Structure formats: structure tokens, C-alpha cells
Amino acid sequence: MNWIKKNWSNVLFVVLIALLVIPQTSTPIKAFVSGLFAFSPSVQDVEDREVLQSYDWQLVDMNGTQVDLNTFRGKKVLVNFWATWCPPCIAEIPSLQALYDDYSGKVVFLFVTNDDKATVEKFITKHGYTFPIYHEVSPAPAELQSSALPTTYLINEKGEILIDKTGAADWNSEQVRSLLE
Incomplete structure (x- = not known):
């Protein structure tokens, strides 16, 4: 338990990488992140x-x-x-x-x-x-x-x-x- 407290950021990083590598979870996560940065499109001059x-x-x-x-x-x-x-x-x-x-x-x-x-x-x-x-x-x-x-x-x-x-x-x-x- 003490080890997890000291290395929580490393554990979180490994879990996140694992989620991004697994095809069933990577697409929804990538879609969510893309949605966070989606803004209204620009109109052509x-x-x-x-x-x-x-x-x-x-x-x-x-x-x-x-x-x-x-x-x-x-x-x-x-x-x-x-x-x-x-x-x-x-x-x-x-x-x-x-x-x-x-x-x-x-x-x-x-x-x-x-x-x-x-x-x-x-x-x-x-x-x-x-x-x-x-x-x-x-x-x-x-x-x-x-x-x-x-x-x-x-x-x-x-x-x-x-x-x-x-x-x-x-x-x-x-x-x-x-x-x-």
C-alpha cells in the first residue's frame, strides 16, 4: 500500500497507456479527447x-x-x-x-x-x-x-x-x- 502511495502517478500512467492500447477502450477515449478540443468551424472568406x-x-x-x-x-x-x-x-x-x-x-x-x-x-x-x-x-x-x-x-x-x-x-x-x- 505504501508503494502505491509513492508511485500513484506511475500506476495511473501505466493504466492510461493500457487503456489506450486496448482497441475496445482506445477509440472511445480518443473520441472523448477529440471532442474536448472540437470548436466551431471557420467560415471561408x-x-x-x-x-x-x-x-x-x-x-x-x-x-x-x-x-x-x-x-x-x-x-x-x-x-x-x-x-x-x-x-x-x-x-x-x-x-x-x-x-x-x-x-x-x-x-x-x-x-x-x-x-x-x-x-x-x-x-x-x-x-x-x-x-x-x-x-x-x-x-x-x-x-x-x-x-x-x-x-x-x-x-x-x-x-x-x-x-x-x-x-x-x-x-x-x-x-x-x-x-x-
């Missing part, structure tokens, strides 16, 4: 905004229905690239679900993943998420291509990319909500 040059992008939803981005030309669109194994993705999803709950009638939400259907279904059922999930059938337009997860884009009715955010963010913020109105 008007002169720095990219504009979608092509809406040629085909997706398929979890039911097998094909969707074409051309269908959403002239609408606000939020595109989120994510994965079930990605701690920053897991950290930001609750804030995106809150936006989806409040704006699904006004904004098109495209949650795009490469994870297999069974893994995604298990994940969304476990967490109670209701947003629509898609897989890519064709490559995304050049302006929406990224190799990092999560990456989220908010596109206005003119095709301007208002937000281009890589990494976890708090999407359920007044700033983002004002852009969705």
Missing part, C-alpha cells in the same frame, strides 16, 4: 471560397438507392466524410446529428463513408443516429476530395464552399446554424 465546378457525383444510400449530386444543385448541402473507426469522426457526429434533426428539411445532408454496410448499421443502431449514410459510386468533385477524416464541407445554393473543415468540429454552433437558415 468570400474571396477564398471555392465554387463547385462539377456536380457530377453519384452516391448510393444504405437501401441501395442511387443519388446524384446534380439533384441538389441550388440547395444548401452539408457533406461529411467519416468512418466508424475514426475517433475525431465519432467525436463530432453528435453535433452533426443535432443539425440534421433541426435542418433536414432545409439542408441536404450527405454522410459519406467507405465502411461496409454491416459495420455502419451496427454503429448507427448502437448510437441511435438517424442521418442518411451514403457510399461513393463515382469519385467526388475535385473541390470535395480529401484523404483525411473527418472532412466536412458546407456548400451554399450558389455552389460556394462556405466551410471546408478537416478534423473534429462542433457543428451545432450558432455560427453554423446561421449559415443553414
